[in-house]
Amino acid sequence: xxxxxxxxxxxxxxxKSSYELVSYAHALASExxxxxxxxxxxxxxxxxxxxxxxxxxxxxxxxxxxELAVLDNAAYAxxxxxxxxxxxxQVVVFANNFTGKAVAPRVAVKxxxxxxxxxxxxxxxxxxxxxxxxxxxGKAQGNLQINSNIKVLSLAxxxxxxKESSVSLTIENFDAQLDSSKFNTELIEKNTVSxxxxxxxxELVVSGGRGMKSPDNWGPLEELAAIxxxxxxxxxxxxxxxxxxxxxxxxxxxxxxxxxxxxxxxISGAIQHLAGVSSSKVIVAVNTDPxxxxxxxxxxxxxxxxxxxxxxxxxxxxxxxxxx
Amino acid sequence: xKILVCLSNVPDTTTKIKLNGDQSALDMTGVQxxxxxxxxxALTRALDLKEKSEGKIDTITVITVGESLTEPTIRKALxxxxxxxxxxxxxxxxxxxxxxxxxxxxxxxxxNIILTGIESSDYNGSAVGGMLxxxxxxxxxxxxxxxxxEGDKPLMKREIPxxxxxxxxxxxxxxxxQKGIALDPxxxxxxxxxxxxxKELTVVEPAGEGSKSTYIGFAMPKAxxxxxxxxxxxxxxxxxxxxxxxxxx
Ligand SMILES: Cc1cc2nc3c(=O)[nH]c(=O)nc-3n(C[C@H](O)[C@H](O)[C@H](O)COP(=O)(O)OP(=O)(O)OC[C@H]3O[C@@H](n4cnc5c(N)ncnc54)[C@H](O)[C@@H]3O)c2cc1C
Ligand SMILES: Nc1ncnc2c1ncn2[C@@H]1O[C@H](COP(=O)(O)O)[C@@H](O)[C@H]1O
Numbered sequence: 174x175x176x177x178x179x180x181x182x183x184x185x186x187x188x189k190s191s192y193e194l195v196s197y198a199h200a201l202a203s204e205x206x207x208x209x210x211x212x213x214x215x216x217x218x219x220x221x222x223x224x225x226x227x228x229x230x231x232x233x234x235x236x237x238x239x240e241l242a243v244l245d246n247a248a249y250a251x252x253x254x255x256x257x258x259x260x261x262x263q264v265v266v267f268a269n270n271f272t273g274k275a276v277a278p279r280v281a282v283k284x285x286x287x288x289x290x291x292x293x294x295x296x297x298x299x300x301x302x303x304x305x306x307x308x309x310x311g312k313a314q315g316n317l318q319i320n321s322n323i324k325v326l327s328l329a330x331x332x333x334x335x336k337e338s339s340v341s342l343t344i345e346n347f348d349a350q351l352d353s354s355k356f357n358t359e360l361i362e363k364n365t366v367s368x369x370x371x372x373x374x375x376e377l378v379v380s381g382g383r384g385m386k387s388p389d390n391w392g393p394l395e396e397l398a399a400i401x402x403x404x405x406x407x408x409x410x411x412x413x414x415x416x417x418x419x420x421x422x423x424x425x426x427x428x429x430x431x432x433x434x435x436x437x438x439x440i441s442g443a444i445q446h447l448a449g450v451s452s453s454k455v456i457v458a459v460n461t462d463p464x465x466x467x468x469x470x471x472x473x474x475x476x477x478x479x480x481x482x483x484x485x486x487x488x489x490x491x492x493x494x495x496x497x
Numbered sequence: 498x499k500i501l502v503c504l505s506n507v508p509d510t511t512t513k514i515k516l517n518g519d520q521s522a523l524d525m526t527g528v529q530x531x532x533x534x535x536x537x538x539a540l541t542r543a544l545d546l547k548e549k550s551e552g553k554i555d556t557i558t559v560i561t562v563g564e565s566l567t568e569p570t571i572r573k574a575l576x577x578x579x580x581x582x583x584x585x586x587x588x589x590x591x592x593x594x595x596x597x598x599x600x601x602x603x604x605x606x607x608x609n610i611i612l613t614g615i616e617s618s619d620y621n622g623s624a625v626g627g628m629l630x631x632x633x634x635x636x637x638x639x640x641x642x643x644x645x646x647e648g649d650k651p652l653m654k655r656e657i658p659x660x661x662x663x664x665x666x667x668x669x670x671x672x673x674x675q676k677g678i679a680l681d682p683x684x685x686x687x688x689x690x691x692x693x694x695x696k697e698l699t700v701v702e703p704a705g706e707g708s709k710s711t712y713i714g715f716a717m718p719k720a721x722x723x724x725x726x727x728x729x730x731x732x733x734x735x736x737x738x739x740x741x742x743x744x745x746x
Contacts, residue, residue, distance in 0.1 A: 183658075244657075246627065246637045269623075271658055274615065275639035275673075278592070278627030287593060287709030290623050303713060308620050313514045313523070315620065316714040327623075358636060358666050361652075365660030373658055377746065401746060419677065425510060425618065426534060426676055434745040445510055451718075455743045457735065458724070468724050473738060477729030489733030493740060 176202035177262040179253055180211045180225065180233075181272050187221055188374060189335060190268055192228045196336040197328050198266045199229025200295055205263060209340075210234060212256050212347070214241050214249065219344065226342035228335065234260075234347035241349075244272065245358035250279030252349035257284060259347075262323060269327040270373065277327050287319035290327040310425055310448030329452070330373070331431040372421065375404030377434045378453070380423065382408040382446075384439020384460060384479055388416035393483040394438060400490040406430070406450075408440050424449035439479040442467025498554045500547070501608040502540045503599060503625065504574055505533040505617040506567040516715050523715060532570050535614025537577075537682035539674045542644060543612060544578045544683065550646060556580040560602065562595045564588045568698070575693035576685035582698045590708035596628030597705030603633060609668045610651060615640060615675040620712075626673035636666040642677030 178198035180191045195211060202209040211230040213222060215237065222233045234256050240248045253276065257265050265280060267273035269291045281288040291307040293314065301318050307329055308315040372378065379398040381391060398405045405421055412422035423430055425448035435453035439460065440446060447470055450456070458467035459475045459482055468474045475482055509529040517524050532540070540559065547554040559574040560583040561567050571582045583602060589595045603611065613626035630637030642661065643654035653664045653672060685693070727735050739746045 246630070246639060247634075250627075250631065271640055271656070274623045275627065275637070278596075278624040279631040279637065281593065281624070281709075282596070282628050282631035285709075287591065288622075288624055288628075289710065291621055305716070306621075308715075309512075309514050310618065310621060311718065313516075314716040314718065315712045316716070317710050318713045319710045321709040358638070358664060360662055361665060362663040363657075363660065364662075365657070367659075369659070371659040422676070434739065434743075448510075455739070455745045457739075470721060471724045472722070472743065473735060474724040474726045475729055475732050475735065476726065477732070482729055482732045485732040486735060489736040492733075493736045493746070497740075 174205070174207040175210045175260045175262050176205065176207060176264045176266060177210050177212060177253070177257045177260060178230070178266040179276070180213050181268065182213060182215060182217045182221070185215070185217050185221065187224065190270070190330055190374070192335045193331070193333055194266060194268050194328055195225050195228040195230050196338070197295070197333045199338060200336065201264060201266070202229070204295065204299065207263065208232065210260055212236060212253055214252065222344050223342060226340055227337055229338045229340055230342055231340055233342060233344050235344060236347050236349050238349045238351045240351040240353050240356050243358050243360045244275065245356045246275045246279055248351055248356040249276045250283060251351055254280050254283035255349050256347055257323070264324045264326060267325070267327040269329050273327045277325055281325040284323045284325065285321060286323040286325045287321040288325040289317045289319060291329045292326045293329050293332040307452075310429070311451050312448070329431065331433070331452070331454070370402070370404040372404045372406055372423070372428055373430060375430070375432050377401050377403035378406050378430060378432045379403045379436045379438070380406035380408070380440060381411060381417070381438045382440030383410050385411070386439070386480065390480055391417070393487050397483065397487050397490055400487065400494055403434070404432075408446055437467050437471070438483065440467060441465050442470055499608045500543045500554060500557050501603065501611045502536060502543050502557060502559045502574070502579065503611065503613040503629070504536045504540075504559050504561045504570060505614065506530050506561060506563050506570040507533045507617055507619045510534065510618055514717070516717065520715050521713075530566070530570055532574060533614050533617050534682070535616070535674055538679040539612040539614060540574055540577060540579060541679040541683045542674070545679065546644070546646060553646070553649070558583060558608070560585070560599060562587055562589050562598050571698060572693050573685060575696045575698070576689040577683045578689065581696055584698060584700045585703055586700050587703040591710045592622040592624035592628060593710070594706065594708040596625045597632055598703050599625070599629050599705075600632035601705040602701065607669065611669065611671045613671060613673050615673055626671050630671040635669050635671065637671040637673060638664055638666060639673040641672045641674045644672055644674070644678060
């Protein structure tokens with residue numbers, strides 16, 4: 174018996190979120206008294222694989238079938254479901270990210286499993302099996318009871334944390350025995366921006382709204398982000414008006430993020446905006462309107478003109494970095 | 498060619514969430530029901546494609562798994578321009594049940610392209626599209642922000658972390674759509690509303706599998722401590738607080 178966790182890699186490397194996921198799977202497996210088995214697809218150097226032991230993985234299955242070179246949702250689901258069956262998995266854990274959303278539902282059907290996504294805690298109980306998950310974009314939590322023998326979960330990012338627990342790990346190859354004639358996702362072109370902090374990975378995020386007044390005022394915001402090592406985000410109207418790229422739009426209809434720090438500059442805090450950021454650990458709001466809803470969601474607030482306040486923040490951040 | 502758009506009937510996004518007394522259920526009194534925002538955009542894109550397809554796309558069908566209270570939402574989709582509609586008469590308990598029941602319909606009534614949203618704004622399942630594709634054993638493409646026809650061949654873009662991929666898969670397939678698929682949803686015009694009354698809404702009984710999970714309780718997020726205000730003149734103090742007190746930098 175086992176808990177299986179799909180650990181995605183990016184160009185052969187794991188991220189902090191991968192370690193969080195393994196930590197979660199390990200905690201779950203410990204409660205169930207079973208092994209934690211990670212599945213890794215593609216080429217990943219051995220030192221990277223070995224690092225998973227620090228978070229509680231007993232075994233890594235390396236899957237290298239050529240059908241998996243491009244993300245084909247059906248092929249990935251076949252490989253992961255096959256490994257889950259071969260290892261008698263009780264629970265299969267994914268990240269609630271792009272790949273998790275693409276693959277986990279297909280795995281659930283293959284395993285005839287009930288599924289909960291955006292799970293925020295360890296199970297509240299094991300029999301019956303009940304997990305807590307975000308609903309209404311974090312406006313409430315639901316306790317979902319899963320009745321199938323096997324369960325598929327996807328973990329909300331930054332909800333569990335990275336927990337070290339050293340175990341010894343074995344690395345094995347796993348042949349997923351895929352029938353290549355069945356899988357036909359054709360990748361025609363790939364466009365990625367390099368060198369920028371990917372918003373959904375960022376631990377710190379600096380974000381601007383219409384209160385910034387003009388796209389020309391983003392210089393100090395970007396400078397503050399650069400000093401702190403933060404990603405940059407924006408509200409929907411800012412993206413719609415072309416002040417900032419659409420990739421920065423956060424909220425219900427944009428990206429959902431949960432960084433350690435979210436600094437909202439000149440953003441009102443509409444409910445649809447909060448839906449994308451309210452799981453952030455610490456929130457700062459800067460606004461000229463004392464009634465702005467963001468002050469109710471924020472931990473720290475500054476009442477005033479963002480274009481006067483930003484230079485002060487930049488200066489203080491520079492001084493802070495110079496001393497640390 | 499035929500396109501199917503899956504519609505989820507959800508509370509309006511500005512709905513304030515309340516729980517009933519013993520927290521066993523959500524209090525839905527006075528809720529305004531709407532088409533899930535992603536599905537509205539999926540439908541808009543499907544209609545755009547049909548209009549410029551020079552007759553290659555014959556029909557846009559919408560489907561909902563829900564009881565009769567979902568019919569105003571279905572009628573709205575017909576008023577916006579969908580050709581016909583199917584309602585599977587069942588109040589579903591989870592996404593597995595929804596996907597299985599839509600699959601049961603599609604097996605007997607095939608479509609070339611099936612569109613779903615990336616998530617319902619109520620229970621945020623993010624599962625129906627992928628599950629449906631797996632039940633039907635057809636490809637699914639997730640996080641689709643662009644869909645077009647190049648002749649007879651659909652072309653898609655999907656949003657990956659830090660970029661996009663241009664993708665092609667053979668029909669039939671499920672495209673799970675998100676931001677970008679259409680700019681603004683179409684709004685029904687008077688003429689559309691009149692015409693919608695004459696369009697066919699087929700009601701069928703469930704023929705799929707049952708659910709695998711069920712909600713047994715709810716909770717509201719922990720109340721936030723009151724915001725700590727920092728004097729604008731000394732805004733720089735924020736950086737110190739973030740380091741020493743909040744410990745996030
Ligand atoms: C279905 C639906 C989905 C939506 N999805 C999203 C979404 O995903 N993301 C999103 O962001 N929005 C979304 N919205 C829009 C949302 O409702 C708000 O309209 C939007 O978030 C407002 O953006 P904003 O705060 O930048 O602008 P505004 O509402 O114009 O607010 C600007 C704020 O800046 C303040 N301000 C003005 N001048 C200054 C100054 N000099 N210094 C400091 N502060 C100043 C003002 O007091 C105000 O609070 C959605 C809406 C709908 C209906
Ligand atoms: N009851 C339903 N009937 C038809 N389609 C649905 C239903 N629920 C969800 N969907 C579709 O699946 C998408 C994702 O929903 P979910 O997986 O529930 O988050 C929605 O955007 C709809 O396209």
